[in-house]
Amino acid sequence: MLTKNLVVLSIGFIGFVFSLSAQILTPTSKAAKDPGVRGGPAGAGLPIPGLTPGQQAFFNAGMDAFLEIDSVQGTIPGTGSGLGPTFNLDSCGGCHAQPATGGSAPATNPQIAVAGKQGASNSIPSFISANGPVREARFKFNSDGSRDGGVHGLFTIGGRSDAPGCSLAQPDFASALTSGNVIFRIPTPTFGTGLIEAIPDSGVLANKSANQGAKQMLGISGRENRNGNDGTITRFGWKAQNKSLQLFAGEAYNVEQGVTNEIFPNERSEAPGCRFNGDPEDATHFDSVTPTGTPSDLVLFTVFMRFLAPPAPAPDTSSIVNGRNLFSQIGCGFCHTPSLQTGDSSAAALSHVTVNLYSDLLLHDMGPGLADNILQGGASGSEFRTAPLWGLGQRIFFLHDGRTKDLIEAIGAHASPSTTAGTGSEATRVIGNFNQLSEGQKQDLLNFLRSL
Numbered sequence: 018m019l020t021k022n023l024v025v026l027s028i029g030f031i032g033f034v035f036s037l038s039a040q041i042l043t044p045t046s047k048a049a050k051d052p053g054v055r056g057g058p059a060g061a062g063l064p065i066p067g068l069t070p071g072q073q074a075f076f077n078a079g080m081d082a083f084l085e086i087d088s089v090q091g092t093i094p095g096t097g098s099g100l101g102p103t104f105n106l107d108s109c110g111g112c113h114a115q116p117a118t119g120g121s122a123p124a125t126n127p128q129i130a131v132a133g134k135q136g137a138s139n140s141i142p143s144f145i146s147a148n149g150p151v152r153e154a155r156f157k158f159n160s161d162g163s164r165d166g167g168v169h170g171l172f173t174i175g176g177r178s179d180a181p182g183c184s185l186a187q188p189d190f191a192s193a194l195t196s197g198n199v200i201f202r203i204p205t206p207t208f209g210t211g212l213i214e215a216i217p218d219s220g221v222l223a224n225k226s227a228n229q230g231a232k233q234m235l236g237i238s239g240r241e242n243r244n245g246n247d248g249t250i251t252r253f254g255w256k257a258q259n260k261s262l263q264l265f266a267g268e269a270y271n272v273e274q275g276v277t278n279e280i281f282p283n284e285r286s287e288a289p290g291c292r293f294n295g296d297p298e299d300a301t302h303f304d305s306v307t308p309t310g311t312p313s314d315l316v317l318f319t320v321f322m323r324f325l326a327p328p329a330p331a332p333d334t335s336s337i338v339n340g341r342n343l344f345s346q347i348g349c350g351f352c353h354t355p356s357l358q359t360g361d362s363s364a365a366a367l368s369h370v371t372v373n374l375y376s377d378l379l380l381h382d383m384g385p386g387l388a389d390n391i392l393q394g395g396a397s398g399s400e401f402r403t404a405p406l407w408g409l410g411q412r413i414f415f416l417h418d419g420r421t422k423d424l425i426e427a428i429g430a431h432a433s434p435s436t437t438a439g440t441g442s443e444a445t446r447v448i449g450n451f452n453q454l455s456e457g458q459k460q461d462l463l464n465f466l467r468s469l
């Protein structure tokens with residue numbers, strides 16, 4: 018045990034002192050194991066504390082809109098309108114569901130049922146399964162060899178009883194799979210995203226320049242993704258490609274559900290015979306007599322997510338405390354920064370709050386093992402935003418494509434040496450440190466991750 022600790026020490030770096038007393042807390046040699054999805058209450062899906070009554074009312078209306086199921090023309094009782102012509106699901110809340118509304122992919126994939134809803138004639142692509150993650154698909158290249166990178170809707174409204182006369186084929190996913198032209202993304206959770214939005218760029222940059230020496234010794238750099246027009250730091254999505262919650266909501270409404278809106282007013286598919294509504298399909302209700310009835314869904318989605326509280330972590334145990342220390346000592350925390358601060362916000366509830374997101378919001382080169390060859394903003398094919406780890410305890414699927422349900426595999430996938438396909442992962446040395454830990458120490462670290 019002690020010899021092992023000394024090995025860890027020697028591969029550590031100057032400035033980091035391992036506390037040996039902390040490391041003998043769990044003197045087991047049993048192989049470390051991901052404890053799995055944490056049971057108990059969700060501890061997520063609630064509004065952030067300190068909202069005004071008006072903000073609370075809009076939050077509630079926003080949650081209703083987020084959960085609303087859309088049909089093509091809104092003619093099916095209880096549905097909104099605008100679905101399709103192409104789509105991945107018919108509500109925000111269906112994909113962002115685990116462990117509560119706003120979260121990530123649920124245990125049972127709702128994409129199986131939606132494929133045949135209302136008589137639709139969609140086939141299920143091979144990468145979608147009943148117990149697998151919700152997925153959207155991006156194509157790397159167009160047939161002429163130029164870059165694509167965009168999302169190709171899995172399903173169409175063809176055959177649905179509320180889309181009479183529409184005939185529209187699904188993309189040819191089988192061929193795209195055979196030629197290696199398709200990649201997948203799973204939903205990122207939206208808990209606490211209003212706080213992420215409220216972190217000033219200066220806070221992201223100050224954290225980026227902190228601990229430079231130690232980061233360099235581990236091979237960690239990282240850079241921000243920026244909006245091409247206003248030059249500010251973008252922070253949402255797997256590649257930090259999107260500027261704001263409202264922009265993401267507008268894009269998601271059109272891309273995931275096919276609902277045109279005031280930010281994305283044009284249909285992605287203008288197939289003849291498959292258009293049933295005027296654009297934008299979601300718009301401000303100018304003649305509403307209630308305040309919460311006036312904004313478009315787009316605004317309501319945004320308010321809901323902006324005021325959605327971060328997930329509550331589990332209470333500390335000695336193993337969790339030890340795991341948290343190890344997480345920092347071996348270098349995970351240089352990318353997964355435990356906390357950043359919000360600045361002055363026009364909403365008091367979001368002003369000057371410590372945000373325990375476990376991310377630096379920067380892009381890191383993760384090497385050929387995770388690379389998806391999709392360019393977004395300044396992000397290269399192998400760069401990803403450090404995934405925020407809050408809420409990890411109740412997540413089912415991990416990494417941008419949902420390739421694993423096992424935290425040990427998710428950690429292992431961070432390491433990838435450089436090959437002819439690209440430079441190595443910035444995380445390779447930190448994962449080397451992880452591999453040097455005793456099984457008991459690894460267990461503490463996993464217990465800590467599942468406490469988040």
Ligand code: HEC
Binds near residue numbers: 207
């Ligand atoms: C078919 C499933 C699906 C549906 C429906 C869906 N999303 Fe998502 N959502 C995703 C995926 C996948 C991502 C990650 C996309 C990426 O970065 O490539 C995501 C990411 C997001 C993010 C970014 C959060 C962050 O921190 O990165 C926001 C915000 C969001 N979605 C909002 C919405 C809203 C609002 C709706 C409804 C209009 C919606 N989503 C509907 C799958 C879905």
Ligand code: HEC
Binds near residue numbers: 348387401404443466
């Ligand atoms: C060089 C920066 C970097 C370091 C160091 C790093 N990570 Fe990550 N981590 C990332 C990025 C980027 C992702 C997203 C990768 C992807 O999805 O392709 C990620 C994803 C994850 C995920 C999956 C989260 C999700 O939302 O699916 C877990 C768990 C995780 N990291 C844990 C760790 C642990 C534990 C360590 C230390 C042993 C560590 N990371 C070190 C950058 C880093």
